[in-house]
Amino acid sequence: MIKIVKRDQPSRAIFFFTPVLAIFLTLVAGGLIFFILGFKPFEALKFFFIVPIADKYGFSELLLKATPLCLIAIGLSFCFKSNNWNIGAEGQLTFGAIVSGGVALLFYEQEGFYILPIVILAGAIGGMLYASIPAILKTYFNTNEILVSLMLVYVSKLILDYLVVGPWSNPEGFNFPETRQFSDSAKLPLLFEGLRIHAGIFLALAAVVISWFVFYKTYLGFQMKVSGFSLKTAKYAGYKGKKMIILVFLISGACAGLAGVGEITGPIGQLHREISPDYGFTAIIVAFLGRLHPVGIIFASLVVAITYLGAETAQIFMQIPKYTGQVFQGMILFFLLASDYLLFFKFKFIGSKK
Amino acid sequence: MNTNLKISNVTKIYPGCVANDNVSLEFNSGKIYALLGENGAGKSTLVKILSGVIIPDEGEIYLNKNNLKLNSPLDAKKNDIGMVFQHFNLFETLSVFENLIIDSDEQRESLREKIDSIMKKYNFSIDLDIPVLNLSAGQKQKVEIIRCLIRNPKVLIMDEPTSVLTEQETSELFLSLKKFSEEGILIIYITHKLKEVMQLCDEVAVMRRGKLVSVSEIKNENIESLANKMVGQNLKTIKKKKAKNSSDQLIKITNLNFTSEDPFETNLMDINFSVNRGECLGIAGISGNGQSELFQVLSGEIISDKNCIEFNNNYIGDLNPQERREYLMAFSPEDRLEQAAIPQMKIFENVALNNFKSSNFFNNGLINENKIKEHSKKIISDFNVNTDNIELKSQFLSGGNLQKLIIGRELITSPDLLICFNPTWGLDVGAINYIHETLIKINEQNKSIILISTDTDELLKLSDKISVIHKGKLSKIMNAEEVTSEKLGILMGGAN
Ligand SMILES: Nc1ncnc2c1ncn2[C@@H]1O[C@H](COP(=O)(O)OP(=O)(O)OP(=O)(O)O)[C@@H](O)[C@H]1O
Ligand SMILES: [Mg+2]
Numbered sequence: 120m121i122k123i124v125k126r127d128q129p130s131r132a133i134f135f136f137t138p139v140l141a142i143f144l145t146l147v148a149g150g151l152i153f154f155i156l157g158f159k160p161f162e163a164l165k166f167f168f169i170v171p172i173a174d175k176y177g178f179s180e181l182l183l184k185a186t187p188l189c190l191i192a193i194g195l196s197f198c199f200k201s202n203n204w205n206i207g208a209e210g211q212l213t214f215g216a217i218v219s220g221g222v223a224l225l226f227y228e229q230e231g232f233y234i235l236p237i238v239i240l241a242g243a244i245g246g247m248l249y250a251s252i253p254a255i256l257k258t259y260f261n262t263n264e265i266l267v268s269l270m271l272v273y274v275s276k277l278i279l280d281y282l283v284v285g286p287w288s289n290p291e292g293f294n295f296p297e298t299r300q301f302s303d304s305a306k307l308p309l310l311f312e313g314l315r316i317h318a319g320i321f322l323a324l325a326a327v328v329i330s331w332f333v334f335y336k337t338y339l340g341f342q343m344k345v346s347g348f349s350l351k352t353a354k355y356a357g358y359k360g361k362k363m364i365i366l367v368f369l370i371s372g373a374c375a376g377l378a379g380v381g382e383i384t385g386p387i388g389q390l391h392r393e394i395s396p397d398y399g400f401t402a403i404i405v406a407f408l409g410r411l412h413p414v415g416i417i418f419a420s421l422v423v424a425i426t427y428l429g430a431e432t433a434q435i436f437m438q439i440p441k442y443t444g445q446v447f448q449g450m451i452l453f454f455l456l457a458s459d460y461l462l463f464f465k466f467k468f469i470g471s472k473k
Numbered sequence: 474m475n476t477n478l479k480i481s482n483v484t485k486i487y488p489g490c491v492a493n494d495n496v497s498l499e500f501n502s503g504k505i506y507a508l509l510g511e512n513g514a515g516k517s518t519l520v521k522i523l524s525g526v527i528i529p530d531e532g533e534i535y536l537n538k539n540n541l542k543l544n545s546p547l548d549a550k551k552n553d554i555g556m557v558f559q560h561f562n563l564f565e566t567l568s569v570f571e572n573l574i575i576d577s578d579e580q581r582e583s584l585r586e587k588i589d590s591i592m593k594k595y596n597f598s599i600d601l602d603i604p605v606l607n608l609s610a611g612q613k614q615k616v617e618i619i620r621c622l623i624r625n626p627k628v629l630i631m632d633e634p635t636s637v638l639t640e641q642e643t644s645e646l647f648l649s650l651k652k653f654s655e656e657g658i659l660i661i662y663i664t665h666k667l668k669e670v671m672q673l674c675d676e677v678a679v680m681r682r683g684k685l686v687s688v689s690e691i692k693n694e695n696i697e698s699l700a701n702k703m704v705g706q707n708l709k710t711i712k713k714k715k716a717k718n719s720s721d722q723l724i725k726i727t728n729l730n731f732t733s734e735d736p737f738e739t740n741l742m743d744i745n746f747s748v749n750r751g752e753c754l755g756i757a758g759i760s761g762n763g764q765s766e767l768f769q770v771l772s773g774e775i776i777s778d779k780n781c782i783e784f785n786n787n788y789i790g791d792l793n794p795q796e797r798r799e800y801l802m803a804f805s806p807e808d809r810l811e812q813a814a815i816p817q818m819k820i821f822e823n824v825a826l827n828n829f830k831s832s833n834f835f836n837n838g839l840i841n842e843n844k845i846k847e848h849s850k851k852i853i854s855d856f857n858v859n860t861d862n863i864e865l866k867s868q869f870l871s872g873g874n875l876q877k878l879i880i881g882r883e884l885i886t887s888p889d890l891l892i893c894f895n896p897t898w899g900l901d902v903g904a905i906n907y908i909h910e911t912l913i914k915i916n917e918q919n920k921s922i923i924l925i926s927t928d929t930d931e932l933l934k935l936s937d938k939i940s941v942i943h944k945g946k947l948s949k950i951m952n953a954e955e956v957t958s959e960k961l962g963i964l965m966g967g968a969n
Contacts, residue, residue, distance in 0.1 A: 124528055124544060338835040341825065348815045354774050355804070355812050356826045357795025 122467045129462045137462065138408050138415070141455035142422060148450055158437060166436050167429035167447075177428065179314035183385070184427045187212070187378035187395070189420035190323040191402035193330045194374025196411040197367040200334070201347025205368060207253065207268025208375040209399025211246040213275040215376020216383045217282065218245025220390035223305040223383075224287065224298055234304040239322075239380050246376020247369045249275065254368030258361040264368075272399070283390055297391035306384045319381030326374055331413040343367060375399060396427065404452045423448060476502035476537060476627040476659045478523075483532030485518055487869070489862055492518040493529065494683035502627070502659040505650060507670040507691075509663075509703050510680035511901040512873025513859040516663050517559075519680070520630045523661075524556035525549035536627070550576070555621030556630040559872065559899075560810070561613050565606040572605055573620050584623070591622050595649050606737065609761065611642030618649070629653060630661045633872070635669060636899055639759045639927070640962075647673050665873070665901050667696045679703055704903040711906060713913050713935060721750040723921050724890055729781040729790075731770055739763035739945045741770065746940060746950055748890070753912070753922040755936030755953070757961050760927045763945035765807065768894045768925055772804040773797045785889065798829055803888035805880050807895045809872075813879045816868035820860070820878065821849040823867050829886045848885070856881035857904065872899045877908075884911055891915060894925045909935060929958045943967045 149167070150160035172181050191208045198205040219242030226234045253267040280296070282288075289299045307317040334340040346353040346363040353360040382394045405423050409415030430444025478500040485493040492515045500506055508516050521527040523534065525543035534541045536552055543549050549556070563572050574584050588601065597615050605613060614634060621629055631650075635643045650673065654660050662674060670677060671691065678688045679702045687702050701707055725747040732740045741763050748754045758764055769775040771782075773794040782790040784800055794804060806812045814823045825834050825845045834845050849863040856877045860870065867875055880896050896912070897905040912922055912935055925942075926932050932939060939956050941948040941964035948964050 122544070336840055338838050338840060341822075341835075341840055344818075345815060345826065348817060349811060351812050352815050352826065355772065355794060355806060356828070357773065357793045357798065359793075 123464050124467050126463055126465050130465075133461050134410065135415070137458040138410060138419065138455060140458045140461075141408070141451055144454040144458070145447060145450045148454070149447055152446070156439070163433070163437060166432050167443075168425055170436075171428035171432045172425065176314060179311070179316040180428055181421065181424050182316050182320055184424035185420040186320045186323045187381055187398045188402050188405045188423055189416055190319075190326050190378040190381070191371075191375045191399055192405040192409060192416045192420060193323070193326045193413060194371035195402060195406045196330065196409075196413070196416065197334070197343065197370045199406055200411050201343050201363065201367050203254075203257075203347070203364055203367055204265045205250065205253065205268050205371050206265055206403060207250070207270075207272050207399070208371065208402055209395065209397060210268065210272035210275040211249045211372040211375035212379040212382070212395055212399045213272070213279055214249035214379070215242040215244075215246035215372075216379030216390065216394050217275070217279055218242060218248075219376070219380045220298065220301075220383050221287070223301040224390075226305055227299050227302055230302060230304045232304070234302070235307070235384075238301075238305050238384060239377065242376045242380030243373040244376070246372040246374070246379065248372070250368040250372025250375070251365065254365045258364050279390070279394070280392060283392055287390065289389075298389050301384060301388045306388050307381060309386070315386040317381070317385040319377075319385055322377050322381065326377070327413045327417060334413075339366075375402075378402075401448055404448055404455075408451060408455055423451065426451075476657065477535075478628055478659055479535040480519070480523070481533045481535065483519070483522060483529045483534075485515075485522065485527060485529045489860070491683045493522070493532075496532070496680070496683075496685045498678055498685060498688070500628075500659050500661065502657045503654065504675040505654050505660045505662060505673055507662050507664065507674035507677040508680065509665075509667075509670065509677060509699060511682075511703055512877065512899075512904055513682075513871040514680040514703075514901075515683040516680055517632055517871060520556065520632055520661060520663065523549065523628070523630060524554055550624055553624065553627040554630070555624060555626035555628065557614065557617045557621065557632070557634060559633045559636065561617065563605045563613055563616060566604055568602050568604055569599055569608070569616055570601040572616060573601075573623065576620075577623060587623060588619060591619055595652060597649075609642075610637040611639065611645065614638065614642075614646070626658060628659045628661070630663075632663045633665065633899060634662070635664060635666065637760070641759075643669070665899065665905075667699050667902065670699065671696060681705060700902045703901060709906070711910055711913065711934075713916070719749045719751050719919070722747050723750045723752075723785060724748050724923075725783045726771075727781055727783070729770060729777055731766055731775060731777065733766065739766055741766055741945045744770075744947055746947065748921050748923060748938075750889075750921055751916055751919040752937045753916050753924055753935050754950070755932035755939040756923065756925045756942055756947070757929060757932050757939060757965060758925075758927065758942035759965050762942050762965075764894060764925050764927075764942060766945070767942065768804070768806060768892065771892050771923065772802075772806070795828065798827070798888075801829075801886075801889040803827065803829075803883040803886055803891050805883045805891070805893040805896055807898065809875050809879055809898075814867050814875060817866060819864050820853070820858075820867050820870070821846050821863040823878065824849040824852060824863075824882050827882050827886065829888075832886065852878060852881040852885055855885065857907065873901055873904060876900055877904055880908055884915070887915075887918070888920065890921045890923065892923045892925075895927060896924070897928070897931060905931075929961050932961070933958060941965055 146164060150164055153163035154160045171177050195205060195208055219238050222241040223238045252271060253264040256262040256267050257264045283296045283298055287298045289297060307319050309317050342358045343363050345356060346358055346360045350360045378398060383390055401423060405416060405419045409419035426444045426447040430441040433439050433443055434441040480496060480498045483493050483496045496519060510516050518527060522529050525546045525548045528544060534543060541552050573588055574581065577584060599612050599615060634646065638646065650660055664670060674691055676690055677694060679686050726744055729744040730742060739762060770777055773792050777790040779788045779791040789797055789800060810816055828834050832848060834841055846863055858874050858877050876899055883891060897908050915922060924935055936953045938950050939953050940950045941961060943965065
């Protein structure tokens, strides 16, 4: 007989094992769905998860998609680890892109090494500004950051819409909803001839290293951790709990803003209506799948990035809508939350002996 | 009907510690049993096993000869075992009634009648329709007890129930417990207060390091013999030498007021006092009369006017706790789980919460983990915290051991002024003795203490001067020799 019993303490090994389990279960369930839809499960999964990254181009695409996911998730991990539920990274990404795009447009006919750093910085600042809204409302007016940050996503998208259709639209662009092309000096350099992977990946890697260092090695990180667990204890210790809350929002906004910069100054090189396929929301899944740990987030971003690519190949080769990508992302989160049950409970096999 | 509860060869092993080591015990209804033992002896573990919260590695539980398999708290409830935990398990914003019926599947109306009749029978008077957050600690505990009584339990277990109660509430609780016992409910009672055991219980079982060391009848015991059994040696009685009359003033509070926006907090009115070097000022009072607000004002968690607090010739009323630590003040709050420590963090991380400059925990903004760990090991050995694993999450320390860690963390920095609030809350007699000794030593080194405590004996033992707080106001400050516990009791009740 099998019995479920409570663990004495949450298991450390299981903590890192459940994400793997979740991915496995997602594959099984995905295969099942394909089967019900009338496809051969293994073949379909192959189209989804292997074909897209089988060549050099595919691999570059994988990194291209993983970059913003990783960057945003790293930023979100600061918020989530300290119990601040910022789910508006998509809005911070959009606003960061707007600000950095605006700056890039200012320089549209100029060249110079100084332009790119300014453009990047502008994106980070834009993201921070946008994240500061829910942060300040939360700390000083007790509003719920989940609602505020989420609603601001739609506001930012409307602002972007207005700009690319109206004042910022390309004068020579036949009224297409997009801006002029940025000058080459305002673009992140591509890393390889013929591939779309660009220097934004270094921003993501830098964020990984810095976040690990800050969170695990510095006094600041320690204070953020304490404030996240208990504001009361933070107060007793003499930490500035409210400032910590604002700080984690700013960090997370900056990361999302940088991801926005990467999206517009990378291969595309202009502002347009749909700069992000909901990277800001998907990164929430990435953050949790990576257990809010920098290294975990790297792996998680690669796994989730595949679902984006897989959805596109599946659309092309199997004529199924690319929204299956989102189904997979949803399943990953679902199975992750479900298998977290194993953190607190274990199965015990009881033999016939009494 | 007679109830017989039998624990047979129960063992529970945690990594690095045997919490229960082959314990066998038998209880019969009609009696009240005390379970005694040092901090970390395994008392809570044993009763959590009885209530299905913890599953033992080995051993059996029998209730009236039936072998019980308790895999969850629900199993225990179904088998008529009720438990009131040391920390309340109530939903603060729900009404009393909602809290009572939350785990029951009976009809609301019939439950209401049942609850009413229980309250009538035992003379409880609680408004069922107000939210729990409006209740005093004693009332909350009654709610927990009623929640057990609804199920007509055969066994009622209470883990350190009086640590949050006033003396009045405690004697009310004892009356109820005696009534329950007369009606045939078997009662198991855990406490560190030996006086209570003598007053209330019929039989006493003592545990030490996970093992059962003795079972005896109360009429053959006295406080000394019980203390002796718990600690395994005779306790020395400690007595404070009278402080030399120093006139070297260390801290002075002038005209301090605090008005809270929270209706459940107490406002402080016109607080004035001063403490000299080498002195201990005791502040007595029934809990909930402004002690916690006073503590927070003194620690800097609540900021006041700069000039209200003068410390060592500096005005520090507007400084936060961290800034006050730079002036060599240390603080030990009452609430160890929510304020003084973070249960989910490791022991050494909790040690770093009290960051004196001289401890060098953080250099140039970086964590100096070796230093913190070294320091933690010292606290653990000096203050007898019963673990050697500083990487253990502090939630796995027994209640008393966590308290030792916290008070140790504050004392080891040898501050000029220690402000502590119920420093020996939940400690066993041996540990209390050790903390008291240390506090006296601090005074002898010409350092000062403000001791806020609800334990009158403790105050009389340690203080040089005593004041009483009542409804946010301090009484005049008296010399400890002139004060008796009767006099304190009267002042605590609000008389002048
Ligand atoms: N999950 C756990 N992991 C490791 N050790 C544990 C765990 N839970 C309890 N312990 C240890 O088991 C021992 C017994 O703890 P228990 O809470 O039963 O003590 P207690 O007698 O109730 O003490 P106190 O009087 O301080 O409340 C302690 O040493 C404690 O540190
Ligand atoms: Mg205990």
